[in-house]
Amino acid sequence: MTVHHIHDDRPAARWEDAFLSGNGEYGIMVHGDPHTERIVFNHHRYVLPNGTRDLPPPALAGRMEEIRDLILDGRPYEAQKLAAGGCPILWTQPFHPGYAMLVDSRERGPVRGYRRVTDFSTGEITVRWTDETGEHTRRSFVSRADAVVVQSFSTADRDLVVSLTGDLPGRPEDVGYHQRAYQEDGRVFLHIKGRYPEGLGAYGFEGLVLLHAPGGTVDIVGDTVRVRDADEVLLLSKLDRHETEQGNTAALSEALTALVPDYAELLARHTALHTPAYHRVELDLGVSPSQRGLPVRALIAKGYRAALLERMFHSGRYLLLSSSGVLPPRLTGLWLGAWGAAWSGDFTTDANINLQMAGANLGALPEVTEAYRSLIRGQIDHWRDNAREIYGARGLLAPSRTDGESGHLFHFNDDWPLMMWVAGADWLLYPLHEHESVSGEHSAELAGWLGEAAVFFEDFLTRTDADGHVVFVPSFSPENAPHSAFDPFAAVNATMDIAAARHALTVSGDPRFASLLDRLPPYLVDERGALAEWAWPGAEPSEEHRHVSHLYPVWPLHEITPDDTPELAAAAHRALELRGDENLSAHGSLHRAFAAARLKDAALTEAGLRKILDNDMVFRSLMTSHNPDLDIYNADAAHALPGLLLEMLVYTRPGIVELLPALPDMFTRGAVRGVRCHGGIVIDELRWEPGSLTVSLRSRTEQTVTLAHRASGLRKNVTLPCDVRVSVSAPALS
Structure with a gap:
């Protein structure tokens, strides 16, 4: 049990x-x-107050055309200095x-x-x-x-x-x-x-x-x-x-x-509130009773990977739920035992918080998503201020970090031009968009925000290249720079920015954006066959970096998939293979693992998991560290692991439910219950073992979906009546 x-x-x-x-x-x-x-x-x-709570964003709109000219003229560091105006980097409270x-x-x-x-x-x-x-x-x-x-x-x-x-x-x-x-x-x-x-x-x-x-x-x-x-x-x-x-x-x-x-x-x-939420989803990896009975210190020390992952799945859901309410989880969740938290213990928005949120929707925790919505709702006006003051644009420009009180953008200096990250609003709104796709609930509030994210790009994209494509300038791929991490960050056509614009303009549903969509630059595949991080000539890759922001169209978006865009999927996979490990940060390893799961590479996904398990990154509370050797108390891995394990077992997008898309060799048998899928589908139970696989699903509405399992060759259309359990079996890989 x-x-x-x-x-x-x-x-x-x-x-x-x-x-x-x-x-x-x-x-x-x-x-x-x-x-x-x-x-x-x-x-x-x-x-802790530090004087930043009421800081406004920088008034750069009047200098933006000069900043753009400098970047396009090959003078990015001068552009960064002009944007920062000599300001020292300021941290959130x-x-x-x-x-x-x-x-x-x-x-x-x-x-x-x-x-x-x-x-x-x-x-x-x-x-x-x-x-x-x-x-x-x-x-x-x-x-x-x-x-x-x-x-x-x-x-x-x-x-x-x-x-x-x-x-x-x-x-x-x-x-x-x-x-x-x-x-x-x-x-x-x-x-x-x-x-x-x-x-x-x-x-x-x-x-x-x-x-x-x-x-x-x-x-x-x-x-x-x-x-x-x-x-x-x-x-x-x-x-x-x-x-x-x-x-x-x-x-x-x-x-x-x-x-x-x-x-x-x-x-x-x-418990009337907590217990039903916690138990909506459960995972069984066929772990022996003797391993399940171990004290947590022994479970960590003895290297029982499946047993530890099964426990961390449930612990991660528990910690994610427990740290989400008035706000979503911080870098440390909700807990800290000493002053001086790394990176202010804030909400780092260019990667970390979305990774922590990855299991909220598939994992049936709308309480977590609602806490996340509260964070955004509390500072959406500040995102509007950022867009207006920095770019002279309508719409939304999100900061790269927030303390939960201010959403104004003030964390930058000559070397870190974080005001140039324009993908943030779409990236941060995606978990709410995913929630609506999974739950079937729709809000005018979110529709308005998504529309504003699109409007920002309508105002921001003022330059055009020789082929008639709009140019993203300035552009920033968190937190990497062309050539190397020590070169200037200010760039052109970051792949993440292109993906964010395409997504925002598409999901807004406004037909007036059709022309702009047609003029977005295509993704670039480099001479190595890899999806380029910047779709711009001369922007060479910097591979020893923890972030993989250019894989945004792979995860969490569903724009690049092996089935629908096989050539781009192969290029994304090549980019993932070429990426170095830098410092083995938890969020870096798991970000890559999410992308690998979407690309159906079980071995590469498992390698990301092993980087957490095999490098002494789990405390006896089952909270995790940011770096190997228990260095820096950090919730990224603890909260992201449940979402990653679900992605390894179920891939879902509207009209598609794929079973065991990235099943690692160490998961020889098991069961998962309660997973929420796009289109209002719930997997009552998915069970697998050598030689067999069964799944039972039910749908909120009557619909037909494609059910797939690559290992057995299963791919069939299944009609799901409203709220009726439907079971399907397929031979699994032995």
Whole structure:
């Protein structure tokens, strides 16, 4: 039976191994030490002000024609300097951890039978052990229903001291904390307040804990609370970020006191939302019970690839759901145990966030897609400002990164001309477009945004080449440069930009764009037979680079496919083969693996997976690192893996459902259930083993689709009545 949890037989020795729970707004990290427990509290909107929140985009429209001339004249670095105007590169407001709760046990006997568990089905973290005083159980979860962290400590914990601290690694000296414990109207609270440096943005943030200890003795000692002989210690916590010195303590207190102080009831309210969402899709890779029963540290260390991937599929869905709510996942999901997150811990939009979102639609998590929509909706006006101020254009120009508060484009300098990335709006709107294709739901809001993405290209494409094709200038292929990564980035006709324009102009559905579509430049296949990253003479490839942005028409778009455009698909495959590994970054390896799966290359897809599994990139929480050797806590691989595994097992676009398009040799048998396909089709179950394959599908509407399986030669039209299960069998590769 598939296992929907991880367990460990020892506490976390480092914050990166802390077990994780979240509700898409609050997140907790449980270390699990029986005697000196440490639980780190996070909030999606905890970002350190740095003066960039209200920065406008650069007013470049009046210089844009000169910038274009310089690039076309072969002087890209001069163009970059003119665009940047000497500005230093400015970063988004950095995501930061909130504070830690410390639980100090005064009874410190020898520990036996220790077990720390994260239950993906419920979002509950449990720590259990036994000592001479009895069996101890500490349970925690973050409620999706009530926006509260709920913690329960068992009756065996007879003497505990609870406190809050802002003493987390890397805390800037100019971020101050004040903590206190107090009693009000017969209730006991712990309160912590953080204060940011003045004049840069928000004032500060806070956390408030309401402590219930029925039957026990509760004493306030300074800024700590000591609890003895309680039947249970129940802690309810709320967090907030505030603009003024006053804060929101009164509102937090009122909300906490309104909650029923009953762990089981609060958990039931939470699981009514969390559990059905989590269980919509399940994967079984035929893993042995003995491997499924291993502690997470052993599962990682022993190299059981199929077992680890099966668990990471379910963990990844759990973490993706848990970090999505008010916002989608950041570079670190929703969790951070130390200050100083790499790349500000923000939303890096030119690759990372779309990779993390890859499994949301096929994986039946509309809650995640809705959180992603909220991020875009909250800053769409800023995208309009960017287009107007930088290019004098209507429509939308997305930034290459955002902290969740500002969508203005200010992250650039002489060397990094990120204002020249014009594909961003289409790239970032694609997951919402895919959601509509999968769900059958359509919104006027998204239709309007897609239309604005098209209108931007109508205004932006002002130059024409000798063949009558429009010219994309300036153009930027994230984050690569022609010739080498150290040459100027400003370029012409980046393949990603052409693909974005073609997609935006097509899906807008506006017939007035037909002429512009006809004038888009064709993709270029170079002398090596590879799809070129820039469709412009003299733009030589730079292959040692982590990004493969020129494969946008392969993934996530369906423009280049082996069936419909075989010559371009072969060129894209050649480009993928020629790409070097650079630094083995997680997002780079998985981006290539997604493209390889679309091109039906199981071996190349598996190679991308192995780069994650074989280079020590998985923490004991099943969160992942950005680089090998557990370097940089990062959610890219953790969240992208479920989407990649689904793409290996099911390829879908409107009218097509292809089974096992990129099945690796290590997946000899298995089953997947609940996959959502384009056109409102659900795969109730796909099961394979040597010599056989069966699939059961149902459709939201009556339709006929092409069902394919390359290994067996199956390709047939199947009529699906409305909401009727239809099963098809085919001999599979033995």
